[in-house]
Amino acid sequence: MRTRRGAAGAVLLVLVFLLAFAGPLVSPWGWDETDFTAFRQEPSARHWLGTTQSGRDVFALTLRGARRSLAIGLLAAVLSTGVAAVIGTAAGFAGGALDRALMWGADLLLVLPPFLVVALLAPGGAWPMLVPVLAAFMWMLTAKVVRAMTRSLREREYVLAARFLGVSGPRVIVRHVSPRLASLLAVDASLTVGVAIIAEGGLSYLGLGVRPPDVSLGTLVAEGHGAAATWPAGAAAGLLVLIVLAVNLLGDGLRDVLDPLRDGR
Template sequence: MKAALAALRRPQAITGVALLVVLWGAAFVGPLTASYGHEELDHSALLSPPSGEHWLGTSRLGEDLLAQCLRGLQKSLLVGVCVALVSTLLAAVVGTVAGYVGGRVDRLLMWATDALLVLPAVLVVAVVSPALRGRSWVWLVLVLAAFQWMLTARVVRARTLSLRERDFVHAARFMGLGTAQVIARHLLPHMAPLLIIDCTVNVGTAVLGEAGLSYFGLGIQPPDVSLGTLLATGTGSALTYPWVFLAPVGFLVATVTAVGLLGEALRASLGEEEGHGG
């Protein structure tokens, strides 16, 4: 936990956090104060370039691109954060249980982990996607999270194998604590820096994953809006009306960059702490 707090004092972390705050505020507060709604059409300004009336221009239907991008950013951030939380929680549970319990439980969980690692995620999503079309975006979160936890689970398991031989774990067992209590009270707190880093990085990965799936028609689809759907819509106008494509690209790049800066600061701080500890 000290590593996470120390990382927030690094310049790249400060930049990343500041950018994330701006983006989050724009996504969730901006639509409340915007002059146009994301579904509102201005028939007098079809494919209009950026102006004082429409700051980022308009689409081929006259939709305000700023309002569209803010709505898309809102959905992409929600998907990214939810995927990161679910996948990190799953990795923590699977990794600690496998490492602490051992035996058949360990072998079964690691077999399942390895099976998902070699399974082509894009192919599975392509097969599952038609069945989920028209349903809640929560299903997309679950599908993305299902393929984003395996590597972290293996790292958590390796650390658990080391920690379970420590004196504080033996003392907890001697006091009569059960498996769940030992994991929750003694093992997971020692994993906190790793899990925080993983959760942070997974937000950016999930945002990119959602954008990619939606771009290819496998994720969120119109009339719902995300950065991926806006990219797909604007691709055909990238050369003739570039603002239609560049507006969502700018928000996507800014989001991933902000998360990347914060994740890199956390990773560097954790590496320094482990180096001093060694």
């Protein structure tokens, strides 16, 4: 039953991708086109989700935003979880000076206000630059959890057994430690997708993320703030919820698949 949820998540995510990437092919309007005959229109046959104040097609805009947000969210999540896994296992497994140095770095990043730093580093407008910047501020807590788990796994008898066989450190991590972390990392990555999309929206709102005229789901929701029309923001928010839900269902499913004892004890 659990894996059915994972499958549902995967199907939902594929549908969202299809909508975001194949949708523009059937949409009568481009995302950057302006219809000077329709400002702030209700949804109609001509504009499926209506138009914005400046006459842009909401359907096309939302899909454009979804593409940006999907790309940023998924890449940032994978990157941040990956960094967390590498740093966490290295610190936990090696211990000593390396552990202290890495955890000191993580603590430093935790106390720095991320928005300030991002503002200082303000990426030059290209959206792919947002991915490493977002990821740089999202890996620390996970890395600490991974480190703690690695430290306890390091003392497990099967890890000791491997070390006493002469298996090298990195290989022990890959073969004996990381499989135990896989389910944690799957859940973490799926949660981070949502966080990254929302953080990107926040940055964009402050003018530090995706710059106009380009849009993301975050900027669309932000534009809805104070606006008289609710449907542009509503459509973006709905899609956002759908993406986060799909990714979380998938993460849940992955966690169960990665646990071979699920039907054991």
